[in-house]
Amino acid sequence: MRKDVYLYLQKNKELMDFLHEQPIWYRKLGRDPSQLRNLEIAALHYYQKxxxxxxxxxxxxxxxxxxxxxxxxxxxxxx
CATH class of the missing domain: 1.20.5 (Single alpha-helices involved in coiled-coils or other helix-helix interfaces)
Incomplete structure (x- = not known):
């Protein structure tokens, strides 16, 4: 995973928690860092926000x- 993506995730605790609960996103972000927006959308749906x-x-x-x-x-x- 790129360092800038990881730093962005560290700033948002909810996204980090989602990433730990849904580890498939590690692979997705590692292969395609532009999937970060999709991660945020998936987290919103997961946490019903x-x-x-x-x-x-x-x-x-x-x-x-x-x-x-x-x-x-x-x-x-x-x-």
């Missing part, structure tokens, strides 16, 4: 809050 993942997480939070509000309303009506 893409925009669709974030929207889904937010939506689930809103659903949970809505369900809790409904439960409290039902509990208050029964009292």
């Amino acid at each position: 893409t925009i669709p993942h974030q929207v889904e997480k937010f939506s689930q939070g809103v659903q949970m809050a809505s369900m809790m509000v409904s439960m409290f309303k039902v509990m208050n009506e029964q009292s």
Whole structure:
């Protein structure tokens, strides 16, 4: 692996962790350092940090809050 690629990875702990968990990327980056952008994209998908993942997480939070509000309303009506 080229030194500049390795230094870049060392600066980003999350990418280093991903690299340790997915060792196939060592070979890919060793053969083609331009794959660094693809590594970053794969890490975003792996850690579920893409925009669709974030929207889904937010939506689930809103659903949970809505369900809790409904439960409290039902509990208050029964009292």
